[in-house]
Amino acid sequence: MTTEEAAQTGAGRHQEQDRAQGCGPGCGQEQELDVFAQLCPSREMFAELADKWSMLILMSLSACGPQRFSELQRAVGGVSRKMLTQSLRHLERSGLVLRTVFPETPPRVVYDLLPLGRELAELVAPLGRWTERRALQMLAAREEFDAAHAGPAQ
Amino acid sequence: MTTEEAAQTGAGRHQEQDRAQGCGPGCGQEQELDVFAQLCPSREMFAELADKWSMLILMSLSACGPQRFSELQRAVGGVSRKMLTQSLRHLERSGLVLRTVFPETPPRVVYDLLPLGRELAELVAPLGRWTERRALQMLAAREEFDAAHAGPAQ
DNA sequence: CCCTTCGGTCTCCAATGTAGACCAGGTCTC
DNA sequence: GAGACCTGGTCTACATTGGAGACCGAAGGG
Numbered sequence: 001m002t003t004e005e006a007a008q009t010g011a012g013r014h015q016e017q018d019r020a021q022g023c024g025p026g027c028g029q030e031q032e033l034d035v036f037a038q039l040c041p042s043r044e045m046f047a048e049l050a051d052k053w054s055m056l057i058l059m060s061l062s063a064c065g066p067q068r069f070s071e072l073q074r075a076v077g078g079v080s081r082k083m084l085t086q087s088l089r090h091l092e093r094s095g096l097v098l099r100t101v102f103p104e105t106p107p108r109v110v111y112d113l114l115p116l117g118r119e120l121a122e123l124v125a126p127l128g129r130w131t132e133r134r135a136l137q138m139l140a141a142r143e144e145f146d147a148a149h150a151g152p153a154q
Numbered sequence: 155m156t157t158e159e160a161a162q163t164g165a166g167r168h169q170e171q172d173r174a175q176g177c178g179p180g181c182g183q184e185q186e187l188d189v190f191a192q193l194c195p196s197r198e199m200f201a202e203l204a205d206k207w208s209m210l211i212l213m214s215l216s217a218c219g220p221q222r223f224s225e226l227q228r229a230v231g232g233v234s235r236k237m238l239t240q241s242l243r244h245l246e247r248s249g250l251v252l253r254t255v256f257p258e259t260p261p262r263v264v265y266d267l268l269p270l271g272r273e274l275a276e277l278v279a280p281l282g283r284w285t286e287r288r289a290l291q292m293l294a295a296r297e298e299f300d301a302a303h304a305g306p307a308q
Numbered sequence: 309c310c311c312t313t314c315g316g317t318c319t320c321c322a323a324t325g326t327a328g329a330c331c332a333g334g335t336c337t338c
Numbered sequence: 339g340a341g342a343c344c345t346g347g348t349c350t351a352c353a354t355t356g357g358a359g360a361c362c363g364a365a366g367g368g
Contacts, residue, residue: 035285050281094295107314108315109316138199139195222345224345236349259345
């Protein structure tokens, strides 16, 4: 095995083969969970949370408090009913969000953060704020990049 | 307009119509950027960053330092070459990651975080760690949810 | 009686992601 | 010197995902 190559640039700290492949059989109670490992349950959770819509929903619930379905749809610009439903179900299923149905007519359904969801929302919110703060800078970098990569070809 | 309804549960703080629709024309220098607004440039950036692969790449580069293409592919379990290339290009284009080609044979390409990327990685890493810490708890919530929603139907 | 509202679901169709073949072009082996 | 590597991609098929819009059921209004 050519481990020397990996050492050159300092890689390969996560997934030392055992974690990457294992983590299914035998990683029940110990914190052998590793988001980098394809088969690890934590990766599955991460994939569900590291998503545009889920994050925006969490941010909206965190910033504006409990909201009903249609409010969320208005708050999270551009989300389709299908994706909103799906993301909310995921969040509900994982114990991050509470769904409360008021059996009125027309039906009223209110979503709110559970403690676990609030915890996560507080990690996600900074990410949204950072993006807003740095968006113009990144946009500028893009233009520079595009100029540098489309221009010199001529 | 039925604004009273929105007020009931306390929604609609972001995107007061002007921000949601505008933000394209006329929001150049002011921080009118809003990730919740579908057409806002910051939303576009957010959508690119709030992604499984981009986040895992940032986390890997942050945790293990500069890495070459194939190292990243091994580190980020399950990523396809196509998605790895695409995500890295996005990150490079936005000024988060530096791509360095060493014209040796076989070719060697090393990716590293730029200051902007390091900043973001430091917000993303806690999210990964949180997921690992809470994964089992969320998994348990799932089972409970599934039991409560599949069982009673019978 | 029909129309509207709410919170979805269902059905398409377009876009996105994955798997795997291919490629350049230099080295190593035979 | 003819293959068989190696890397860092790209290209091509195919499966999965996401979006747009129709539909729904029960209550209420005109």
